[in-house]
Amino acid sequence: MSDSIRTIQVHTRPAYTVSIGSGLLPQCGQRLRDVLPLCHVAVITDSTVAPLYLEAVKQSLLTAGFTVSSYVFPAGEAHKNFEALSGILEFLAEAHLTRTDCVAALGGGVAGDMAGFAAACYLRGIHCVQLPTTLLSAVDSSVGGKTAIDLKAGKNLAGAFLQPAAVLCDTDCLASLPAAMFADGAAEAIKTGVLCDESLFAQFEDGTLTAAPEEVISRCVAYKAGVVERDEKEQGERRLLNLGHTVGHAIEKCSGYTIPHGHAVAAGLAIIARSAETLGWTEAPIAARISACLAKNGLPTGTEYSAEALADAALADKKRAGGDITLVIPRRIGLCQLKKVTVTELLPIIAAGLEG
Ligand SMILES: NC(=O)c1ccc[n+]([C@@H]2O[C@H](COP(=O)([O-])OP(=O)(O)OC[C@H]3O[C@@H](n4cnc5c(N)ncnc54)[C@H](O)[C@@H]3O)[C@@H](O)[C@H]2O)c1
Ligand SMILES: [Zn+2]
Structure with missing residues (x-):
């Protein structure tokens, strides 16, 4: 072999x-x-x-x-x-x-x-x-x-x-794989770069992979393996892997699952990065850098759905888990942190991240 x-x-x-x-x-x-x-x-x-x-x-x-x-x-x-x-x-x-x-x-x-x-x-x-x-x-x-x-x-x-x-x-x-489906995977890899590895993120910044896919996959898997080993049942650190997913899942649901997961996560990632900047939880130009990277890889950086529709869709899931929502906030490329917010705070947070 x-x-x-x-x-x-x-x-x-x-x-x-x-x-x-x-x-x-x-x-x-x-x-x-x-x-x-x-x-x-x-x-x-x-x-x-x-x-x-x-x-x-x-x-x-x-x-x-x-x-x-x-x-x-x-x-x-x-x-x-x-x-x-x-x-x-x-x-x-x-x-x-x-x-x-x-x-x-x-x-x-x-x-x-x-x-x-x-x-x-x-x-x-x-x-x-x-x-x-x-x-x-x-x-x-x-x-x-x-x-x-x-x-x-x-x-x-x-x-x-x-x-x-x-x-x-x-x-x-x-x-x-058709290009759009390759892009779906790029969205999760870019997410991993934002979570833990600026050089992995940089692989995607000019829109053509400079490393072999084996290298990119290995780095993503190695990071995820470490997180899962420390928190197999998602009671803490593993929640970081949900970066971009609260809004991403809401976009998927609003679209009746016609928007693919990776595309929805990309939009969710761009939106939460803009929210974080607007609300003063992180500093510019992180949101612009994330959006530019996603766009270079054929991924969306926003959504046509309103903040109200997205918050409703997100809360339909989240209320089941009890009062609070844990969001993942980018601090810089390669470092994110968990932030608990209440269900009533979610709508203005999403609204702060929508373009225009
Ligand atoms: N369990 C987890 O930890 C986890 C993490 C991330 C995402 N997900 C889930 O993964 C799903 C998205 O995965 P996906 O984007 O792979 O979707 P998918 O499985 O629907 O695949 C996308 C499309 O590509 C086709 N396809 C698959 N391999 C192909 C190939 N080699 N060549 C050509 N076409 C091919 C599939 O038939 C499908 O039509 C979502 O449901 C998401 O919730 C789960
Ligand atoms: Zn995902």
Whole structure:
């Protein structure tokens, strides 16, 4: 196997390895033999990814000696719902997967979240491996063990924590990603740069990656792994990873999930940076620098929705968690902090960040 594969250990319970590099999907069977018994692997993927990569994954698993079955659900965030989850769970039962078998989530964040949640629920939890195929799932969603589906009331409102047994991130998959979907992943990577790493942020400032994607993915995963190790269940530090997401999730919901997650997070990040500057929590020119970087990468820096509509959408989720909202505020590129605000403070904060 190639030496150019990078690996990052995630020391959660259980611990696992994230492997990043070229050619990993056609080797997935061999590689999973290291972490799984010879079991039944149910590959769950979506209707766009299936024709691209499903056959290679199945062949590799079969060659390595696994029993393999597969289930394809319709692509898109609009299908990250109960109906699709129920289809996956019924499929796992009909395929007679047992507690020692495994789900393989092949695809972007939607496949990862939904197949991961199915694995967490089925028989009260079976193994799951993540095979991310978008930049977004590579830099963010495949690592950390959060799984979820959306409810009518909001994003990711039903879910579970389930750390994967392994993550294999084949960077060759990025070649088939349309530019707008590459940009979605750039949004989460730029978010990571704002959180912890100015040089990572700078990779995106001229709009063309100067480092190899392996390098960018590794840096994002290494940062996220450290945060998740220290706060697996998001009781403190892990909330930092939600930078841009309070407003981002509200934008997704207002759009009926037609605006992709990464684009919504980009707008949410630009808005909270402008709010922070306007309200004196940080100093110029951080908001302009973040907006310029997002725009260079084909991402939005604002939204057509009103502050009222966004606050309503955000509060529909947040009220369920009790009185306060924890926002993530950029202090400078590479450093952010958590700030608790009350539900009544949210509307003026969002309003302060909207352009014009
Ligand atoms: N669990 C977490 O920690 C976490 C973190 C961040 C985001 N998320 C979730 O991830 C989701 C967004 O992920 P996403 O942007 O990957 O969305 P996605 O899974 O919907 O993928 C975007 C589109 O790209 C297609 N696609 C996937 N791989 C492809 C490839 N290699 N070539 C061509 N097309 C391909 C998919 O079929 C889909 O149509 C959201 O639901 C978000 O809430 C979860
Ligand atoms: Zn996100």
